Each structure stands twice: as structure tokens, then as C-alpha cells.
Amino acid sequence: MSTSRLLLPGLLLALTLSGCSLLAPDTPTTGPASPQSAPQASSSAPVAATSQPVRDIETSSLAPQRPLSLADTQTLMRDYVIAIQVKIRSKLVVPKGLKGNPEAVFKVEQDRQGRILGKPVMSRSSGNKSLDAAIGKAILAASPLPPPPRADLYYRSLELAVRPRR
Incomplete structure (x- = not known):
């Protein structure tokens, strides 16, 4: 049994690949979208802007979407963590x-396209030491x-817990 974690600001996901254990965020979840946040159509003029920030994401699947429940967020984040772990492990050369x-x-x-900026910093x-170096190289190669499955689940800073085997 191995544990894969992606530590995010305000949210700790600890994933046990044979059984999932997730810790809730330290802030309350967002409820359903309020009527004020949705653009209102007007008969006199079209809506020019919304209260949502403009996101510089090229992939349409990452466009801003409705707020998620905690359970939905955890499921999406679990899948996101697994996708990152799989990609890193595919690049990892395990020391003999x-x-x-x-x-x-x-x-x-x-960045928003998933490109690693700078060198990974071991925390x-x-x-x-050989494994540490190999994991650092694998992260860069990945x-x-x-x-992320949604734009609102993008985090610039990630803390990746990596094990060589599942």
C-alpha cells in the first residue's frame, strides 16, 4: 500500500491508492452559485462582463464552471493527483x-499549462540520495x-509526495 499526496493551500489530499482517505479543507466549501455571480441578460443591452476573473487558459475544458460540493472536489482532486503521479512515475528511473x-x-x-517553472525543491x-535525485529529474521530465480537471482547481504551487512504486 502506498500513499500519494498533493498538498495544496487550504486543502490536504492524502490518497491511499488501495483505499482513499481525504481530509477536508480548512475553509468552508462554496455553496451553489449566487444569482449575483451569474451574468444577467438584459433586454436593452447584452452583458459585457461578469464578476468572474478572466482566466488565461487555452483549454476549453478548464473554463470556469459552477461551484462544486466538497465530495465532488475531493473526487476530482484525487483523480488529478493520480494523473500527476502516473506521469511522474512513468519518467522515474528507480535506482538499482x-x-x-x-x-x-x-x-x-x-504555469497554467502545467509546465514546471524552475527546479523542483525537495522539502x-x-x-x-540517488532516489531523491531521480525523483527530481522525473518531475522535470514529466x-x-x-x-487540472477545472480551472478553479488550478494551483501554481504544488507539493508532491512521490514514491517509486504504487
Whole structure:
């Protein structure tokens, strides 16, 4: 059994791939969209702008959408974390003779297209310098990371907990 985590501001997702355990965000979830946030059509003039911020996302699937429930957010984030882990593991060259399944944690910055900005910074070592270096290289090689399922689930800063095996 291994644990994959993506630590995000205000939200900690701890995923046990054989059984999921998710921790709720430390802030309340957003309820249904309020009538004030939805654009109102007028018979005299078309609506020119909304209260939503403009997002510089090229992929239409990442366009702003309705607010999600906590359960829906957790499901989408779990799938997003798994997609990132799969891509990183596909690029990982595991050092020969590695014993166990140690975990290293790296902080990375990404742009909206998933490209890694700068070098990943290790925040916790696996205890194996060769594995730590291999994971850092795999994260860079995995760039661009998979896109989040929704624009409102994009985070520039990610903390990735990576293990060589599932």
C-alpha cells in the first residue's frame, strides 16, 4: 500500500491508492452559485462582463464552471493527483537495489499549462540520495504536468509526495 499526496493551500489530499482517505479543507466549501455571480441578460443591452476573473487558459475544458460540493472536489482532486503521479512515475528511473518504497516530497511551481517553472525543491528526503535525485529529474521530465480537471482547481504551487512504486 502506498500513499500519494498533493498538498495544496487550504486543502490536504492524502490518497491511499488501495483505499482513499481525504481530509477536508480548512475553509468552508462554496455553496451553489449566487444569482449575483451569474451574468444577467438584459433586454436593452447584452452583458459585457461578469464578476468572474478572466482566466488565461487555452483549454476549453478548464473554463470556469459552477461551484462544486466538497465530495465532488475531493473526487476530482484525487483523480488529478493520480494523473500527476502516473506521469511522474512513468519518467522515474528507480535506482538499482532500492529497498522498500521510500517517499520524497518536492515543491514545484507550474504555469497554467502545467509546465514546471524552475527546479523542483525537495522539502523532505526519501533517505536515499540517488532516489531523491531521480525523483527530481522525473518531475522535470514529466513537464508539462496534466491539467487540472477545472480551472478553479488550478494551483501554481504544488507539493508532491512521490514514491517509486504504487
